[in-house]
Amino acid sequence: MNVWIRKARKRATCSYESCKSKDILNGQYLVVTQWVMAVREGRKWYKEKLYHPQCWIDQAVAELEQRPVVETRGYGKRMAITDKDREQRVRVLRKRAAIVQRVKTACLERKFALIERLTGQLERCKEEIEQYGGVPAKW
Numbered sequence: 552m553n554v555w556i557r558k559a560r561k562r563a564t565c566s567y568e569s570c571k572s573k574d575i576l577n578g579q580y581l582v583v584t585q586w587v588m589a590v591r592e593g594r595k596w597y598k599e600k601l602y603h604p605q606c607w608i609d610q611a612v613a614e615l616e617q618r619p620v621v622e623t624r625g626y627g628k629r630m631a632i633t634d635k636d637r638e639q640r641v642r643v644l645r646k647r648a649a650i651v652q653r654v655k656t657a658c659l660e661r662k663f664a665l666i667e668r669l670t671g672q673l674e675r676c677k678e679e680i681e682q683y684g685g686v687p688a689k690w
């Protein structure tokens with residue numbers, strides 16, 4: 552959706568339902584929202600809505616307040632393990648990351664014996680991390 556602000560060049564109507572005056576007079580500022588409604592024969596058809604600047608903010612705030620914020624960043628809740636265990640867990644995570652990096656290099660250099668040895672180390676990482684909050688799903 553495109554949104555911009557400009558001066559009205561003719562009388563317009565505010566799209567906010569709770570707007571008191573509805574009329575946007577010539578020369579007043581207005582917010583234009585525009586989005587592609589359909590594409591026909593390679594031509595884009597736009598739909599437009601106009602708002603008073605303050606009405607645009609009001610409806611946006613009202614809209615946002617109706618949507619509960621759900622945190623999607625990170626892996627969610629912290630694990631229920633002690634700080635000491637978490638330290639150990641991070642240590643194993645780092646060790647595995649280092650091994651994975653070495654595997655990638657070994658793959659490029661086609662050192663198959665080394666890859667086999669490193670893969671064994673990766674398996675041992677799994678066993679090691681088991682006691683510090685379990686094996687991560689991505690492993």
Ligand SMILES: [Zn+2]
Nearest residue numbers: 565570603606
């Ligand atoms: Zn309005």
